[in-house]
Amino acid sequence: MSETLLRVSGLKTYFYTASGVSKAVDGVSFELNRGEVLGIVGESGSGKSVTSNSLIRLLPPRTGRIVDGEILFEGRNILTMSHKELLEFRGKEIATIFQDPMTSLDPVFKIGKQMVEMICAHQKVSKKEAREMAIHALKRVGIPEPEKRMEAYPYELSGGMCQRVIIAMAVCCKPKFIIADEPTTALDVTVQAQVLDLLKDLQKEMNTSILLITHNLGVVWEMCDKVMVMYAGNTVESADTKTLYSNPLHPYTWGLLDSIPRLSDETKGELRTIPGTPPDLRLTGKCCNFYNRCPYVTDKCCESVPPLVEVEPGHFVACHRQNGEERLVRGEVTHDAE
Numbered sequence: 001m002s003e004t005l006l007r008v009s010g011l012k013t014y015f016y017t018a019s020g021v022s023k024a025v026d027g028v029s030f031e032l033n034r035g036e037v038l039g040i041v042g043e044s045g046s047g048k049s050v051t052s053n054s055l056i057r058l059l060p061p062r063t064g065r066i067v068d069g070e071i072l073f074e075g076r077n078i079l080t081m082s083h084k085e086l087l088e089f090r091g092k093e094i095a096t097i098f099q100d101p102m103t104s105l106d107p108v109f110k111i112g113k114q115m116v117e118m119i120c121a122h123q124k125v126s127k128k129e130a131r132e133m134a135i136h137a138l139k140r141v142g143i144p145e146p147e148k149r150m151e152a153y154p155y156e157l158s159g160g161m162c163q164r165v166i167i168a169m170a171v172c173c174k175p176k177f178i179i180a181d182e183p184t185t186a187l188d189v190t191v192q193a194q195v196l197d198l199l200k201d202l203q204k205e206m207n208t209s210i211l212l213i214t215h216n217l218g219v220v221w222e223m224c225d226k227v228m229v230m231y232a233g234n235t236v237e238s239a240d241t242k243t244l245y246s247n248p249l250h251p252y253t254w255g256l257l258d259s260i261p262r263l264s265d266e267t268k269g270e271l272r273t274i275p276g277t278p279p280d281l282r283l284t285g286k287c288c289n290f291y292n293r294c295p296y297v298t299d300k301c302c303e304s305v306p307p308l309v310e311v312e313p314g315h316f317v318a319c320h321r322q323n324g325e326e327r328l329v330r331g332e333v334t335h336d337a338e
């Protein structure tokens with residue numbers, strides 16, 4: 001039986017700004033099993049990064065606050081950990097890979113020094129052993145001449161190489177959980193594929209769980225066991241990857257899927273997008289957040305927030321018109337909605 005590693009329930013993370021309270025994450029729940037890869041997709045500003053940063057309580061101290069919910073990692077509540085426990089947890093059990101590897105690497109220290117220090121901080125090994133571990137990990141992630149690269153500064157390596165170094169650091173710590181927030185967006189296409197393949201290989205090898213945030217639905221298909229679609233701080237649909245692609249049910253998911261460029265597209269290079277803009281996050285939480293952009297909207301969509309309903313086993317959708325009782329058909333806009 002699959003074992004739950006992470007359980008997030010009703011997570012709400014708000015930002016308290018001079019212009020009001022922004023509900024960046026407003027009641028998100030999900031589970032991640034050991035060895036599983038969960039993809040989070042959604043447009044810019046939908047709350048993907050705030051969700052993942054909340055998992056390690058990495059929020060701006062004065063403005064960002066987790067106001068509700070529970071985050072259990074192997075049964076331990078991350079939200080009640082002391083600062084010391086949190087630092088140890090972040091260092092030993094979780095690795096983070098961000099879009100820009102330079103946010104994780106210090107530009108003034110050599111790669112080798114940074115890796116050795118990180119290994120020694122989290123494992124009881126000598127500097128010599130740590131150095132050997134670092135060289136082995138660099139070799140494992142496909143960095144040529146690893147001994148030589150240990151003496152390089154981050155700026156001397158390409159973006160793809162730096163991202164490999166970050167992954168090598170993760171390999172050394174054998175984390176149970178990797179948060180990868182747009183890990184390849186800054187890299188060119190061929191390097192993207194190599195880095196993702198590497199991540200997938202390592203995930204299988206170490207049975208690590210990964211939370212992968214991406215704009216790219218093709219990457220989700222390749223990498224993820226299950227997917228959560230976010231819109232304006234909420235989950236609007238979640239399912240295992242095959243189900244979501246073969247039977248997507250939320251109008252927003254339809255819009256995202258329709259935005260994937262296809263070679264056969266007759267739009268002649270024009271990228272299709274979902275018309276309209278996401279709502280102001282200070283004003284959400286009263287009705288379906290997608291109502292102003294949804295071709296299927298009816299009066300009842302504006303009466304309350306649609307709950308996330310399990311419409312088939314393991315497939316959850318938050319839409320008043322797609323909740324098991326009523327059934328929307330993709331492309332079939334009713335007169336009421338026009």
Ligand SMILES: Nc1ncnc2c1ncn2[C@@H]1O[C@H](COP(=O)(O)OP(=O)(O)OP(=O)(O)O)[C@@H](O)[C@H]1O
Nearest residue numbers: 015022024043044045046047048049050051060063
């Ligand atoms: N420090 C902050 N102060 C105020 N608002 C913030 C802060 N960080 C994020 N937000 C707001 O929270 C919302 C969600 O942001 P988040 O970074 O999670 O989006 P995202 O889905 O990761 O988008 P992207 O794809 O662009 O990375 C955004 O509207 C953003 O403006």
Ligand code: SF4
Nearest residue numbers: 288291294301319320
């Ligand atoms: S609840 Fe209404 S507005 Fe929201 S996604 Fe469903 S049909 Fe569209």
Ligand SMILES: [Mg+2]
Nearest residue numbers: 048049050181
């Ligand atoms: Mg982000």
